[in-house]
Amino acid sequence: NSEAKSEQQSQTFIRSPIVVVLGHVDAGKTTLLDKIRGTAVAKREPGTMTQHIGASFLPWKALESICGDLLNRIKAEIIIPGFLVIDTPGHEAFSNLRKRGGSIADIAILVVDVQRGLEQQTFEAIDILRERKVPFVVAVNKIDRIPGWKSFPDKPFIESFQKQEPSVQFRLEEFLSYIIQQFNSLGFRADRYDRVRDFTKVLALVPLSALTGEGVPDLMLVLAGLAQRYLKKRLETKISSGRGVLLELKEEVGLGTTATLILYDGVIKRGDLVVTGGLNGPIVTRVRSLLMPKPLDEMRSPEDKFQEVKEVVAAAGVKLVAEGLEEAIAGAPLYVVTNESEIEKFSKLVEEEIKGVKFEKDVV
Numbered sequence: 001n002s003e004a005k006s007e008q009q010s011q012t013f014i015r016s017p018i019v020v021v022l023g024h025v026d027a028g029k030t031t032l033l034d035k036i037r038g039t040a041v042a043k044r045e046p047g048t049m050t051q052h053i054g055a056s057f058l059p060w061k062a063l064e065s066i067c068g069d070l071l072n073r074i075k076a077e078i079i080i081p082g083f084l085v086i087d088t089p090g091h092e093a094f095s096n097l098r099k100r101g102g103s104i105a106d107i108a109i110l111v112v113d114v115q116r117g118l119e120q121q122t123f124e125a126i127d128i129l130r131e132r133k134v135p136f137v138v139a140v141n142k143i144d145r146i147p148g149w150k151s152f153p154d155k156p157f158i159e160s161f162q163k164q165e166p167s168v169q170f171r172l173e174e175f176l177s178y179i180i181q182q183f184n185s186l187g188f189r190a191d192r193y194d195r196v197r198d199f200t201k202v203l204a205l206v207p208l209s210a211l212t213g214e215g216v217p218d219l220m221l222v223l224a225g226l227a228q229r230y231l232k233k234r235l236e237t238k239i240s241s242g243r244g245v246l247l248e249l250k251e252e253v254g255l256g257t258t259a260t261l262i263l264y265d266g267v268i269k270r271g272d273l274v275v276t277g278g279l280n281g282p283i284v285t286r287v288r289s290l291l292m293p294k295p296l297d298e299m300r301s302p303e304d305k306f307q308e309v310k311e312v313v314a315a316a317g318v319k320l321v322a323e324g325l326e327e328a329i330a331g332a333p334l335y336v337v338t339n340e341s342e343i344e345k346f347s348k349l350v351e352e353e354i355k356g357v358k359f360e361k362d363v364v
């Protein structure tokens with residue numbers, strides 16, 4: 001019944017925040033991504049799809065169990081479904097997630113090596129995060145390398161910290177205060193996360209080890225808390241026409257040029273009319289298919305890696321197959337068009353936004 005359907009379609013829900021990981025080379029971005037993905041997969045509930053295209057979904061249910069006692073301490077109810085973490089760390093992927101006046105990334109993890117502090121690419125990352133107005137949390141990584149540190153794998157930082165010798169605790173505090181000074185000189189107030197009262201005014205530093213996993217629960221909890229408190233409006237979405245960004249374009253055998261689409265709002269369905277951006281102007285095309293990764297145990301050969309889905313709801317990463325994508329460019333916005341009369345409006349919008357993308361690429 002169409003009335004019930006339209007009522008359902010106007011319902012709003014809180015979507016998962018889109019998370020990016022940035023930082024200097026060798027700070028531990030890849031290791032951290034692997035760690036949080038691994039944790040979520042190990043604790044996953046049957047039937048939850050954790051793998052997307054270009055991103056991984058970390059259901060809050062899976063993260064809850066790693067947070068343990070920490071959750072009782074904050075007494076906050078977590079209402080976000082989870083996090084959609086972009087798989088590629090670093091500046092370049094982040095640049096392609098742009099949208100007018102900002103980024104489709106809702107929140108960022110800035111990884112800093114505890115003993116090295118802020119380095120050249122850290123400063124660059126801070127500049128782009130500021131420019132795009134993306135809030136971030138600082139993962140102060142590699143605490144296991146502090147001389148004398150005793151590791152407590154996968155435990156919360158605050159538990160592990162209490163079990164260290166006073167001299168070791170002092171060493172960590174020294175490293176942290178150096179990092180805090182560095183942030184101060186950039187005009188930020190910063191402190192260890194458990195000493196922060198107002199997360200809108202003070203940058204939270206979460207000491208952790210991407211290698212042993214200690215401190216990762218604290219990081220996930222800080223991210224969840226921040227997202228819920230300060231991004232709620234932004235995370236409210238309707239079951240309505242989808243909006244996304246092309247993160248990457250890729251040739252696939254038998255499929256031609258396909259796009260990794262990061263959907264940040266609404267829904268996209270097979271057969272939908274969409275407008276996106278290309279080298280020679282807007283591209284108007286229909287979704288031929290939407291592909292998600294096939295579960296490992298259902299793969300029959302290395303080529304047999306995708307499964308078709310009928311629709312995808314934000315936030316999600318999905319492979320888009322459609323005609324005309326050979327011309328498309330990474331970083332282009334994508335709009336689902338429900339009414340053909342809107343094609344012109346969205347084409348104009350795309351055109352304007354593409355100019356921005358090209359301009360940026362020329363400058364870099």
Ligand code: GDP
Nearest residue numbers: 024025026027028029030031142145209210211
């Ligand atoms: P990326 O360039 O920022 O992606 O850094 P990687 O994740 O590739 O890490 C660079 C090196 O640091 C690798 O040899 C990692 O094994 C190591 N590493 C990363 N995180 C940690 C950590 O928490 N502790 C220790 N001891 N080594 C780490």
